[in-house]
Amino acid sequence: MSELERALAGIEIDYPPTPALAAAVRARVSGAAPAPARRLSWRPVAIAFAALLLLAGTAVAAVPDWRHSVLDWLGLRSVKIERVTTLPATPAGDQLALGTRPTLARAARSVSFTPVVPPGRPPDEVYFADDPPGGQVALVYTRPGGVRMLVTEFRGRQQSVFIQKTLGQGTTATPVTVNGGRGIWIAGEPHVLMYKDRNGQVQGYTPRLATNTLLWRQGDLLLRLEAHITKAEALRIASSMH
Amino acid sequence: MVVRPLNETSLDESELVERAKRGDVSAYELIVERYQEPVFRAAYLVTRSAADAQEAAQDAFVKAYAALGRFRSGEPLRPWLMQIAVNESRNRLRAAGRREALALRAAAERPAEGADPSPEAALLTAERRRALLAAVDGLREEDRLVISCRFFLDLSERETAQVLGWRQGTVKSRLSRALDRLRAAVGEEVSL
Numbered sequence: 144m145s146e147l148e149r150a151l152a153g154i155e156i157d158y159p160p161t162p163a164l165a166a167a168v169r170a171r172v173s174g175a176a177p178a179p180a181r182r183l184s185w186r187p188v189a190i191a192f193a194a195l196l197l198l199a200g201t202a203v204a205a206v207p208d209w210r211h212s213v214l215d216w217l218g219l220r221s222v223k224i225e226r227v228t229t230l231p232a233t234p235a236g237d238q239l240a241l242g243t244r245p246t247l248a249r250a251a252r253s254v255s256f257t258p259v260v261p262p263g264r265p266p267d268e269v270y271f272a273d274d275p276p277g278g279q280v281a282l283v284y285t286r287p288g289g290v291r292m293l294v295t296e297f298r299g300r301q302q303s304v305f306i307q308k309t310l311g312q313g314t315t316a317t318p319v320t321v322n323g324g325r326g327i328w329i330a331g332e333p334h335v336l337m338y339k340d341r342n343g344q345v346q347g348y349t350p351r352l353a354t355n356t357l358l359w360r361q362g363d364l365l366l367r368l369e370a371h372i373t374k375a376e377a378l379r380i381a382s383s384m385h
Numbered sequence: 386m387v388v389r390p391l392n393e394t395s396l397d398e399s400e401l402v403e404r405a406k407r408g409d410v411s412a413y414e415l416i417v418e419r420y421q422e423p424v425f426r427a428a429y430l431v432t433r434s435a436a437d438a439q440e441a442a443q444d445a446f447v448k449a450y451a452a453l454g455r456f457r458s459g460e461p462l463r464p465w466l467m468q469i470a471v472n473e474s475r476n477r478l479r480a481a482g483r484r485e486a487l488a489l490r491a492a493a494e495r496p497a498e499g500a501d502p503s504p505e506a507a508l509l510t511a512e513r514r515r516a517l518l519a520a521v522d523g524l525r526e527e528d529r530l531v532i533s534c535r536f537f538l539d540l541s542e543r544e545t546a547q548v549l550g551w552r553q554g555t556v557k558s559r560l561s562r563a564l565d566r567l568r569a570a571v572g573e574e575v576s577l
Contacts, residue, residue, distance in 0.1 A: 145564070147564055147567065147568055147571075148536070148564065150513075150514070150517055151517065151521075151532065151535075151536040151537075152536050153514065154514055154517065154518055154536065154537065156426075156430070156487055156488070156537050157487075157488040158425075158426050158429055159429060159435035159438070161421055161422040161425045161426070162421075162425065162435075162439045162442075163418075163421070164417050164421045164425070164439070164442055164443050164446060165414040165415075165417040165418045165421070166414075167443055168413070168414070168417045168443060168446040168447055168450070169410055169413070169414050169417075171443075171447045172410060172413065172447055172450040172451075173410050
């Protein structure tokens with residue numbers, strides 16, 4: 144330890160007295176169960192992305208009816224939105240599990256739909272999860288040291304009744320059309336999600352930081368493409384998936 | 386199911402976590418009581434405001450509760466809670482755009498006694514300590530954070546990594562660079 148480090152270690156900070164927080168925290172968490180230790184379902188997460196659009200900007204916020212038209216756009220209603228100035232903290236290294244890692248053929252046999260894959264380069268990794276009902280397939284395209292693109296697919300016909308969306312300022316969302324299906328392009332600052340179940344309890348908290356995201360419907364599938372790419376590029380890839 | 390009383394201070398941390406995960410708010414209250422000091426202090430070191438730190442710490446505990454199901458049992462809880470508090474505080478700091486200066490504890494204003502375990506540190510007068518603290522205050526946020534974690538909160542390298550959400554190697558290199566910049570900032574003024 145250097146002399147400087149010893150000097151720093153010798154410093155005693157004059158902290159204010161620690162306030163008693165337990166009662167206030169108790170009052171705020173009573174009635175809400177912690178998130179279960181299971182994998183976070185992608186269905187509410189993806190639907191939450193749709194909900195992002197509701198907060199795309201002040202112009203949007205100023206027109207409440209527009210919110211409903213956006214939900215109708217994706218066939219989703221009953222979404223509760225909360226705007227915050229600061230995002231929740233995100234525990235490090237905690238990642239959204241994508242499920243088991245079968246071959247694409249095996250994953251395709253495990254789900255109740257036919258996965259669509261972008262033509263050209265096959266995915267580097269394929270994941271299968273049995274949640275939501277009907278199953279979910281995730282296609283991962285890697286690059287050195289990380290993920291280049293993530294595509295998730297599941298049947299998205301069911302209506303959601305439980306979402307609480309939390310996001311910061313600076314996220315934009317634009318309605319788009321992909322292969323005749325409706326979609327949303329979400330770009331801007333990273334955002335995090337929390338959602339509530341049908342009983343109003345907080346059932347999930349994902350520290351996942353999403354990048355630019357394209358969410359769209361294709362038949363009864365809900366697809367989500369996440370990558371550090373432009374809107375035009377995302378639309379080109381999505382259009383090739385049919 | 387047998388429900389045991391929660392008024393024992395000896396309750397194991399992992400047992401408290403398990404209970405809280407099942408929705409036992411009383412167990413979570415004990416967790417809050419156990420860790421409110423390090424969580425609040427971490428928040429204070431970032432916000433430099435007792436009121437902001439209290440808010441950030443309270444919000445951190447509420448958010449941690451919602452996220453508890455994803456907390457891996459057996460992992461240390463304290464740095465995880467502190468990390469959430471530090472993130473909360475950093476967001477607030479950016480929003481507030483102001484900071485108060487850190488102050489030395491009154492007892493530490495006096496020159497260190499001969500019983501100080503480090504003879505070099507014993508030579509450092511209160512004035513020099515204040516100058517050093519002011520120099521830390523003048524560093525960029527990242528440098529302040531890593532120095533605060535290691536020296537003011539007495540966290541290990543590993544805990545610091547967890548609290549700041551960095552890799553352990555990153556903590557080592559950033560601390561080294563922060564100390565270099567601090568050394569340059571204090572210069573000959575405090576003869577370090």
